[in-house]
Amino acid sequence: MCFDTTSSNTGRISGACVLLEQKLGMELLSLACRHHIMELVIGAAFRVCMGSTSSPEVPLFKRFQDYWRFIDTDKYETRIAADDLARLVDDIKQSTIDFANKHLEQSQPRDDYKEFLELVLIFLGATPAKGVRFMSPGAMHHARWMSKVIYSLKIWMFKAQFRLTLTEERGLHDVCVFAVRVHLKAWISAPLASGAPYSDLLLLKSLLEYSSIHLAISKATSNKFSGHLWYLSPELVGLAFFDSRVSSSTKRLMVSAMQSEDDQEQEHTKRITIDLDSAKNKNLEHFVTAKSAKLFRMMDLPDGFLTVDPDLWEDRHDYKLASETVRSLKVVNDHAERGVALIQEYSGFITQDESQLQFLLQVVNEHRRVYPDSRKQTLSGQPYIGTKQFCLYFFKAKYKLIKILIFFLFS
Incomplete structure (x- = not known):
């Protein structure tokens, strides 16, 4: 089982994982999503530095998103400007740059992972292979795993053009240092099943040793991760x-x-x-x-x-x-997260009726059964009984949803 570590999944009595084992009558390996765990760690660090909010969005990020159109992306700051703070990243600068460049050469499962790597390079004063570029700020809700580090790095690099309080500036500085020193390698390496035990032990020790840099972050993150x-x-x-x-x-x-x-x-x-x-x-x-x-x-x-x-x-x-x-073990559920997000977006454009949504899911499931892949010999088989119904739904959708349709048919 690969799952997010929410109580609805991991509850000892009525959690989904327990119920699955009871239904199957056997014990299963519990492969908790390591990206979800890393998000809990960076979330704990973010709350220490920036405070908590009951809003589904971070107010600072919302302000920055609204102000983005006034930002000159050619005028950005790199690293930590003050000499007395540069030591916090200089000792790991070259190793982090090498790590980011190595993984940028590989295919990343999501664009925001790639953006995270590129922002770290720019933050450290290096230049990504494809040059310096900044994407417009996107989703910022707490459920988006990468929003905290991506927004924090961007706001810090454009803080000269964006008004910040002293508390916000100091908090962003601490988040950026933690993201570069600890979070980057832990996050990018998370999908490796064989490396999970050793990486988790190293991460725990890193969080404890971080007390020499920021005691509050070290205490909050190590307690959360433990x-x-x-x-x-x-x-x-x-x-x-x-x-x-x-x-x-x-x-x-x-x-x-x-x-x-x-x-x-x-x-x-x-x-x-x-x-x-x-x-x-x-x-x-x-x-x-x-x-x-x-x-x-x-x-x-x-x-x-x-x-x-x-x-x-x-x-x-x-x-x-x-x-x-x-x-081959999956220790992150990125594909499930992406699938849920895509079906919600796709179905929202087509229908708001629950019964019609369930029918749509059945059509997609049947299409996957009949056409398990996109090879010519598979597609040249007998006509698909649900094609007519499926096309009726498709033509109601907007053109930009074509890539979502392809994902569900052939992923």
Whole structure:
């Protein structure tokens, strides 16, 4: 199961995840959406710096969106202007630039992820491969994952043209530093299933060490993140066996801990709790127990490689086979988020009637069944029984919805 960590999903009694396991009569792996978790972390940092609001939109972002037409995008500021504050980003400047450029060369699943990477480069004084450009401010509601960092970086770089209070300016500065130093790498690396345990441990330590820069942010974010350590649970920490960043010595200790017979029976939990005072001294092997073998049983992964030295794993067929399966795991639900947003937008243009909306969903589902792909041999089959009804809906839609239609038919 890949899911957002809302109480409606994760509730112990009536959460959707619990109900699914009850209906299926089996235990499932709980792959909490790592982007949703990272959003909770940056949200905690944002509240510390900018305060909280009951409005669905951030008032500062709304002001900036309305003022955007007066902004000269050729006049922007980079980095931290004051010399006494430049040290907060200078020590990680080059490594962050290299990281951003590397991932910009790869295909990003969403445009706002790409925009985040480009804004960080501009903020640090570098120039993206396609040049400096600024997109017009878009959605800003709290449910949009990237709005906080994208708006904060833009407003900071154009603060000379946009009126800010001293409190707002200082708050934006702190958000930008946190986004560049901590949030960027955690967010972009989130979709990697094999790297989830090690990345989460590194992130937790980074949040605790951030106290040397901003104590309030460190405390708020580490407390928030400590409640979402899904991938350091005994069942999922075994994903780190397939992480190339984890040393062979650590993997040996993990194997030894998993084979230990001294593992005491603990209360069943999908996520762990950890004493933050001792977290800095924790390594991956400290989270491995005999229960960690459950990952191999539940996913039917070959585990013969565990009997040999980790230095030899890369050359073994069973390790490669298990590694391919792990890499295919989805630990973010970006596609589900995009699908929900698209169907809401699409259906809103066509009908507001619930019964008609349900019919539309059935037509799309039937079309996917009959035409599972867009290959010529598939499309040249028997006529689709729902084509007439579907076309009636389509011609009511506006032209700009064509790309949404294609997404639902062939994604």
